[in-house]
Amino acid sequence: MLKILIIHGSPHKGQTYKATMEFLDELGNRIEVEVKHIFLFQEQLELCRGCGICVVSDENRCPNKDDIQMIHTLMQNSDAIIITTPVYAMQVSALVKNFLERSAYIIHRPSFFGKWFMSISTQAFSGDKDVAKYLANVMHFWGFNIIPGLRLTLAPGDTQKKAIRKKITAAVDQFQAIDFLFQVGKIS
Numbered sequence: 001m002l003k004i005l006i007i008h009g010s011p012h013k014g015q016t017y018k019a020t021m022e023f024l025d026e027l028g029n030r031i032e033v034e035v036k037h038i039f040l041f042q043e044q045l046e047l048c049r050g051c052g053i054c055v056v057s058d059e060n061r062c063p064n065k066d067d068i069q070m071i072h073t074l075m076q077n078s079d080a081i082i083i084t085t086p087v088y089a090m091q092v093s094a095l096v097k098n099f100l101e102r103s104a105y106i107i108h109r110p111s112f113f114g115k116w117f118m119s120i121s122t123q124a125f126s127g128d129k130d131v132a133k134y135l136a137n138v139m140h141f142w143g144f145n146i147i148p149g150l151r152l153t154l155a156p157g158d159t160q161k162k163a164i165r166k167k168i169t170a171a172v173d174q175f176q177a178i179d180f181l182f183q184v185g186k187i188s
């Protein structure tokens with residue numbers, strides 16, 4: 001069974017959440033999955049203070065005492081991670097950016113080898129290409145294998161449209177292929 005952690009980066013359960021649940025519904029119909037959810041807006045995550053202690057010394061010496069290590073532990077216990085974000089001001093949401101800054105040391109000490117990463121982004125008109133590229137780049141440095149981002153341009157109610165369904169199905173296909181690799185033990 002593929003263990004997936006979804007890190008929801010929208011500040012509310014809006015369009016991005018809805019699209020993500022559509023993806024999960026289709027995925028659940030196709031393969032056996034165990035899904036856990038983290039909603040960044042519900043977690044206590046202080047802003048990065050820029051001290052750099054996590055990078056040059058030890059992440060456990062971070063002056064912020066909050067939920068960041070709990071999220072990293074959940075990630076370590078998963079086969080695949082999905083970060084979801086709306087495009088806000090042409091980039092990831094502030095919640096996602098802060099999560100990445102609070103995790104900055106991982107770029108220097110990558111620890112997610114053998115795991116898979118995909119982003120889900122929704123937008124109204126522009127910016128999702130940069131968002132998907134940015135997230136793939138960071139997660140590549142963390143050690144992940146990268147699945148091309150699921151990028152959706154949405155107006156309310158659009159998730160049922162044929163073109164959107166097609167993109168969601170293509171992303172599900174990618175996960176089905178990864179599940180197959182896990183099943184045959186090519187990736188442990």
Ligand SMILES: Cc1cc2nc3c(=O)[nH]c(=O)nc-3n(C[C@H](O)[C@H](O)[C@H](O)COP(=O)(O)O)c2cc1C
Pocket residue numbers: 010011012013014015016017085086087088089090091122123124125126127154
């Ligand atoms: C503050 C804010 C900034 C936004 N900036 C962009 C943008 O730069 N490019 C874009 O295409 N859409 C932009 N949008 C539209 C959202 O990306 C789009 O509606 C998205 O599906 C919203 O997802 P959500 O319901 O999870 O917030 C913005 C929306 C908000 C509220």
